[in-house]
Amino acid sequence: MNIPLIIVLLYIIVLFAISAYAKKLAKGSEGYLLAGRQLTTPLVAVSITGLAIGGASTIGVAEQAYNVGLAAGWYNVAWGAGAIAMGLLAAGKYRELHVTTVPEMFEKFYDVKGRAIAVASQITILLVTTSMQYLAGGAILASMLPSIFTLRTGMITSALVFIGITFVGGMWSSGLSNILNVALIYVGIGIATVITVTNQGGIGAIAAQVPQEVPYFHLVDGLGWMAIASWFAVMVTQCFSAQGVVQIACGAKDSKTARNGFIIGGLIMLPIGFLAALMGIAGKAMFPSMSATLALPQMIMSLNPYIAGVTLAALWAADVSTAGSLLLGSATLFSQDIYKRFLNPGCEDKKLTKVTKIAVIILGALTFGLALTVSGIVKTLLIGLSLTTAFTVVFLFTTFFPSMARKNSAFYTTLVGILVLVLWQFVPAIRVFPHVIYLEWITCVVTFLGVPLFDSKRIHDRAGTEIVNL
DSSP states (O other), rough: OOOOHHHHHHHHHHHHHHHHHHHHHHHHHHHHGGGGGGGGGHHHHHHHHHHSSSSSIIIIHHHHHHHHOOGHHHHHHHHHHHHHHHHHHHHHHHHHTTTTTHHHHHHHOOOHHHHHHHHHHHHHHHHHHHHHHHHHHHHHHHHHOTTOOOHHHHHHHHHHHHHHHHHHHHHHHHHHHHHHHHHHHHHHHHHHHHHHHHHTTTTHHHHHSTTSSSTTTTTTTTTTTHHHHHHEEEEEHHHEEEEHHHHHHHBBBBBHHHHHHHHHHHHHHHHHHHHHHHHHHHHHSSTTTTTTHHHHHHHHHHHHHHHHHHHHHHHHHHHHHHHHHHHHHHHIIIIIIIIIOOOOOOTOOOHHHHHHHHHHHHHHHHHHHHHHHHHHHHHHHHHHTTTHHHHHHHHHHHHGGGGGGGGHHHHHHHHHHHHHHHHHOOOOGGSSSSHHHHHHHHHHHHHHHHGTTTTBEEEBBBBBBBBOOO
């Protein structure tokens, strides 16, 4: 009897049961896309935690720790810092705007072309990021249950679950299932880490077995402050304007709930990266000559079958929680910012919900195809997220320094952000910083401040009044 497989199958059944219940709550397009703007503080907290703790935050951190040590755990701390910063400065502001998407905010204060370029950029980021979750989900199932899954069948199974639970219940499904997902992630990875470290004789014994030339148990030296600082820069930036993150804030009951939920969620994220890193180091001690990708699954499956099954389900749950939010975000961008805004402005609410659900299926299939054909997604993830710098700059100026904004500010700032990212990829000579995020911030801020030199038309507030003073 394959205990780990049975546990994973039970997990899938529970997920679809939660989605069936969520479907009853998701009434109308706002109920489907934003949980009727009724997410409580705990639901906001587990939703942002579930979005953050994906394949990169668990498997990815453990694999990196196999080579560099505990320093890999800072990836999740960077995510947590971004969520906390979002809670303190921006989550409540987004909720007060009563928007659904970031591009919608662009048009509300700026113009149509600002919305158009924003939706094109945002949906590209989400599609690439979602496809990474299929790859990670398939790899988890294939490496830990090789007699049952290949990489392709693991990806197909992951895709069916990701698309299915999102299609059925939308944001309610994502929020409620993340209660289970986050609990499973912490219980599974926490117990597996403690048992693994204990079985190997404790931290001291593991430290004696790993290569001494690598600072495995130093919090910084394995990567260095520059690399860690780049993680913080990227994660804090994307937390202020990535659609998946913003949509959770917009779904909160009120601005206070949004703020508190993000702060609590950020705090919840902090320890999981170092637990995953410890697993990676333990894998290095147990299987010193094996690739990092194979060592972790091999180590987990050597545990008690029940513990192994829960840990397997926990690692896969990390992908499920992230993929669902990302897929819903991309479908929302299509239905709200493309279909409703440009193709059928007068569509009824019931039809809009139907279009969004169809978009979930189509975009889910598209991202699955992308996952099958595109390589190197993991390597380019942080670079892709750097594109959110333009959106963050626009949001911060619009919210805190609106007198500096002009009608063309959003469009040109986003356009420059795209051009910088393209040049960074194809013109090595401009790589004067350790990461593209720093160049993005400099050029986007300079562009935003430079637009008033040729554009005198100020933006308007929500009441239609021209903004003159701070």
